[in-house]
Amino acid sequence: MSGFEVGRHSAAPHGVGADLASAHEELGRRLAEVSAERDSLRQSANTAEAQLQMARTAQAHMAEQVKAAEAEVAQLKEDLGFFESLLPATADTSGIHVRSFRVALDEAQPRALHYRLLVMQGGSKAFVAQPEFRGEVQFTISGNRHGKPLTLVLPQSGDAPLPAVRLTHYQRIEGDLAIPQDAEVRAVSVRIVQNGQVRTTQTATP
Numbered sequence: 001m002s003g004f005e006v007g008r009h010s011a012a013p014h015g016v017g018a019d020l021a022s023a024h025e026e027l028g029r030r031l032a033e034v035s036a037e038r039d040s041l042r043q044s045a046n047t048a049e050a051q052l053q054m055a056r057t058a059q060a061h062m063a064e065q066v067k068a069a070e071a072e073v074a075q076l077k078e079d080l081g082f083f084e085s086l087l088p089a090t091a092d093t094s095g096i097h098v099r100s101f102r103v104a105l106d107e108a109q110p111r112a113l114h115y116r117l118l119v120m121q122g123g124s125k126a127f128v129a130q131p132e133f134r135g136e137v138q139f140t141i142s143g144n145r146h147g148k149p150l151t152l153v154l155p156q157s158g159d160a161p162l163p164a165v166r167l168t169h170y171q172r173i174e175g176d177l178a179i180p181q182d183a184e185v186r187a188v189s190v191r192i193v194q195n196g197q198v199r200t201t202q203t204a205t206p
Contacts, residue, residue, distance in 0.1 A: 078102075078118075096121050096133055096192055098202040099170075103188045105206050106176065113141070113177040113206065117190055120170040135165040135194035139177060143185040150183055165192055 078100060100118040121133050139162075141152040154177055155162050163173050179185060189203045 078116075096135070096194075096199040098190060098192065098200050101190055101202045101204045103185075103204045103206045105185070109176070111179055111181055113179050113185060113188065114175075115139070115177060115188065115190070115204075116172070116174045117202075118170060118172055119165060119167060119192060119200075121167055122169060130168065132166065132168050133194070135192050135199060137162050137165055137173060138191045138193055140189040140191075141177065141179060141183075141185055142187045142189075143183055145180055145183045150180070152179070152183075154178075 097120050098117055099120045100116070102117070103113055103115045106112040106114050117137075122130060139154040141150070141154065143150045159178075163175060165171065165173070177188075185206050187203055187205050189201060191201045192199045
């Protein structure tokens with residue numbers, strides 16, 4: 001070591017080494033505190049994210065329950081109307097009747113129209129023994145497409161057959177009707193046909 005370096009070290013202020021050690025220790029302590037605070041904040045953020053995800057999951061589950069309850073209420077209302085229709089009427093309404101007819105656009109299938117109908121035989125004689133009725137169901141869809149009137153009679157040649165009408169007292173019929181792309185459906189009529197003769201008809205709107 002040169003004489004200059006020896007002199008410089010010997011001239012260093014007394015206690016500098018102790019001060020550096022103390023500062024180093026203080027910085028280490030602060031680093032530990034900040035690291036602990038960072039870890040705590042990170043844990044809180046993870047907990048909040050987990051709680052938010054749980055809340056979203058619970059909300060989605062509740063939405064599904066509400067949708068299921070609404071569907072059940074609609075079905076119960078339809079069943080109630082059906083059983084009310086079985087009560088004896090004051091007038092003789094024997095024959096074939098469409099007691100309930102509903103249509104709705106299928107959100108999952110934009111080119112499909114879902115239908116549900118209840119066909120009944122007997123009216124005020126609903127509980128009287130009578131021969132089986134056999135017939136066919138036909139639909140007429142009315143609406144617009146590309147600004148022009150649209151009339152579509154189903155089933156068309158080459159289409160899959162629609163459910164057959166076979167009943168003694170009542171029959172529920174449900175299914176989907178294919179509609180052209182971009183068609184705007186205004187009304188749907190259903191007919192129960194037997195041997196080429198229309199026995200009953202009813203119209204519904206989606």
